[in-house]
Amino acid sequence: MSLDVQLQPLWSNPKLFLTGLVVLAAIVQTLYKKRKRASENRAPMVSHLIPWVGSALEIGRNVDAFFDRAQRKYGDVFAVKAFGRNTTCVVSPSLISEIYRNPQKYDFGHYRVTLTIGCFAIPASLMKSDLLSKVLRPAQHRHLSPTGIGPAIESHTTAVWDLLEKEGSRFAGVSTPLRDFVLPVLYQSSAYAFFGRSCPVLELYQAFNDFDSDFHLLLTGVPRVFLRKYTEGLATMNRLFEKYFNGPHEEASEYVLESERVIRDQGYDSKAVGAYFVCFFFALMTNARNAGYWMIVLNLGREEGVQPLVDEIDEAVTSWKHQNPGQKIEDHLYEFFSTAELPLLTSAIQETLRYASSAMSIRRVTEPVEPGGYRFDEGDEIACMTRSVHMDEEIHENALEYDPRRYxxxxxxxxxGKIVTNHSMPWGGGVSMCTGRHFATRALKSFMVFLLIQYTLEIDSKSSERPTFVLERVGTGVMHPRGDLRVILHARK
Ligand code: HEM
Structure with missing residues (x-):
């Protein structure tokens, strides 16, 4: 072909012109189809009036009503805009279960690494290494499993009893904000259970609270520069944990000591080990202590108060004493607590977690999938909203009511008409299911048992203050309380 012909305009050659037109039409059609496909079959966005704010205000006003309305209007899969961020939510138990059961298609590993590196100061090389997936995580699962958790629970049991005795006598007889009494006891006993008595619990307390109070903002994408409490809290916790791992801490749990050895063997120093455990410390503390708090509030708020729980525990004590004449419960705390039959308390713990938790499991789609008939492409994010299942009236009768006997x-x-096996998911599910759940349920149980053995508890009738859920934290675990409940404790004879 000569250079002359190539430079002639296309329309001077009708055959070539027609071919060009056909090719162009084909390209335009393909692009159009591609574009149409991209917007077709996508999960519907919940309608909102203010562009960037989206549904954030409505969620803040009443999160349960918002999700209930959205599910009725749009079905089991819909997207929500809040503060510029779009989240595609899945709210049906069967779809959530499908997502949890398919970690190859719905990946969590990527999110776990990004989240941990983004929120904590663990070296990226450690987070991305085989050491984490092949050694440290399996060790965590082993030590926190029902058969591995015994030693940590045993030290927790003793610590709870001692702290309740000490703190309770400080508050006995006077009107006390429940938070001041409950949160430090649950916090300290859990810290001692894993890190031993040399853990600087009191110095860590404020730093942890600061970090925790900003954490949900970090997750919603607020830049760190605006989160002073988070930044300073994290820096203090890192410094204190580095110091802890530089000093004597032989009485730490076997889980902590084994993980420390493994990390150090790879050449990491106390700073890296400390940063690794700041992340664990956060998981250990952020949910369980608030669950203990709500357990008391929700039971005291009922007409019968905590009396049915007290009766059940008293019966277990009487039965134990009958079988162990001349022995004191105080000398056999772990043995008593692990053998006592307490079906009401067990149900009340599960109901507290159903009622007060809002866990959101995030997954990243790895290949085109269509859960609920909607199209998701590789890289899309899905959030499994477990609270919608907890609040589904069809699954849980009178879902908005706290009923300690429900389970x-x-x-x-x-x-x-179909059985729902995953009706209650406070621990999330699948590959990211809470590893600490066995410790948490036992810790809550021993806390309630020992509290109600040692004290009577009533609402201070002179105070009308009542706590509510901090709704801005929706999706991040057990709800934090805003406001408080004043109670009066008396030592039991
Ligand atoms: C009532 C108390 C607790 C609740 C409701 C709770 C809930 C949760 C939830 C919802 C998740 C994320 C699940 C997901 O993304 O699907 C999680 C993760 C985790 N929790 Fe808990 N948790 C509690 C207590 C604890 C305790 C006491 C510990 C430590 C002993 C702990 C250790 C962890 C760890 C290590 C993870 C990360 C798991 C992973 O990355 O795979 N949790 N927890």
């Missing part, structure tokens, strides 16, 4: 009276739950 005692009802063993199976269903929807549309």
């Amino acid at each position: 005692m009276n009802q063993k199976t739950f269903s929807k549309n």
Whole structure:
């Protein structure tokens, strides 16, 4: 082909012109189809009036009502805009279960690494290494499993009893904000259980609270420069944990000592070990202590108060004393607590977690999928909203009501005539399910048992103050309380 021909305009050659037109039309059609496909079949966005703010204000006003309305209007999959961020939410138990069961298609590993590196100061090389996935995580699962958790629970048990005795006598007889009494006891006993008595719990307390109070803002994408409490809290916790690992700490749990050895063997120093455990410390503390707090508030708020729980525990004590004549419970705390039959308390713990938790499991799609008939492409994010299942009236009758006997009276739950096995998911699920759940349930149990053995507890009738959920933290675990409840404790004879 000569250079002359190439330079002639296309329309001077009708055949070439027609071919060009056909090719162009094909390209335009392909692009159009691609674009149409991209917007077609996507999960619907919940309508909102203010562009960037989206549904944030409505969620803040009443999160449960918002998700209930959205599910009725849009179905089991919908996108929500809040403060410029779009989150695609899945709210049905069957779809959530499908997502949890398919970690290859719905990946969590990527999010775990990004989140941990983004929020804590763990070296990226450690977070991305095989050491984490092949050694440290399996060790965590082993030590926190029902068979591995015994030693940590045993030290927790003793610490709870001692702290309740000490703190309770400080507050006995006077009107006390429940938070001042409950949160430090649950916090300190959990810290001692894993890190031993040389853990600088009191110095860490404020730093942890500061970090914790900003954490949800960090997750919503607020830049660190605006989160002074988070930044300073993290820096203090890192410094204190580095010092702790530089000093004597032989009485730490086997889980902590083994993980420390493994990390150091790879050449990491106390700073890196400390940063690794700041992350664990956060998981250990952020949910369980608030669950203990709500457990008391929600039971005291009922007409019968905590009396049914007291009766059940007293009966267990009487039965134990009958079987162990001349022995004192104080000398056999762990043995008593691990053998006592307490079905009401067990149900009340589960109900507290159903009622007061709002866990959101994030997954990243790795290949095109269509959960609920909607299209998701590689890289899309999905959030499994477990609270919507907890608050589903069809699954949980009178879902908005706290009923401590719910799981005692009802063993199976269903929807549309089908049994729902994942009716309660306070621990999330699948590959990211809370590793600390066995410790947490036992710790809550021993706390309530020993509290109600040692004290009577009543609401201060002179105070009308009542706590509410901090709704801005929705999706981050057990709700934090705003406001408080004043109580009066008396030592039991
Ligand atoms: C009532 C108390 C607790 C609740 C409701 C709770 C809930 C959760 C939830 C919802 C997740 C994320 C699940 C997901 O993304 O699907 C999680 C993760 C985790 N929790 Fe808990 N948790 C509690 C107590 C604890 C305690 C006491 C510990 C430590 C002993 C702990 C250790 C962890 C760890 C290490 C993870 C990360 C798991 C992973 O990355 O795979 N949690 N927890």
